[in-house]
Amino acid sequence: MTTPDASSLRILIVEDNEELRSMLVEVLERMGHQVQSTDKAKDALSTMERVNIDLVLLDLKMPGVSGFGLLKLMRRRQLPVPVIVVSAHISQDVVKELAEVGIQGMLAKPFKKDRMKEEIERVRKAYLSG
Template sequence: MSAHVMIVEDDENVREMMDIALSQAGYQVSAVSNGQSALDLLNRQRFQLVLLDVHMPRMNGLELLGAMRRMKTAPPVVMVSANTQGDTVRQALSLGCSGYLAKPFSPRDLVERARWAIAGPVPMTMH
């Protein structure tokens, strides 16, 4: 069974590119355009990863990330944004995001980051 990934992105072109890249890589993909739709879907389905845009109308990605962290079982989240300012990145990390992918990005970078986030942290070993 392939991992189920949710894309939360208000830009239709970016959302479609992400959907195609992840689907071609073998992931099951659900894509929504806003935070409220994402919360509704998270309450009905299980996901192994959420790819979350920072800047969206009504509920931005950081607000959604905060709401997700209050859920009992929240999947890992990778924030996706052209905004790589330190404050935004720090806030996302403090809210528990697993990673940050800067726009623009290639489909290959997207799939690589998804694989990394779904696999989870690799334990460090000392020799």
């Protein structure tokens, strides 16, 4: 992992696909971010309550509590962490439901590393600046 600098974010990845989760951790750490990851909503909530997380990358389709369920729990517990949804299942109905629970960004799987970097930077500028 590289040494964090002023542009480094503390990112939590919530993704049940182990291969994708590992790849995201590796790519984001190479970009200079501090990264934690989990495949369970319960563990993600626990991490957000213990650690100051700047951004969550969240899969919607997970066993147990889904990404939607985690978003609702985050809002109920007033965890003001920006969320970028990462999903292969993004329909107009899903977009509408996501808007209702309040997300800050969206990445449709599959996506390229540059697209993820752009979305993280957009969210950083819009929600994490100053």
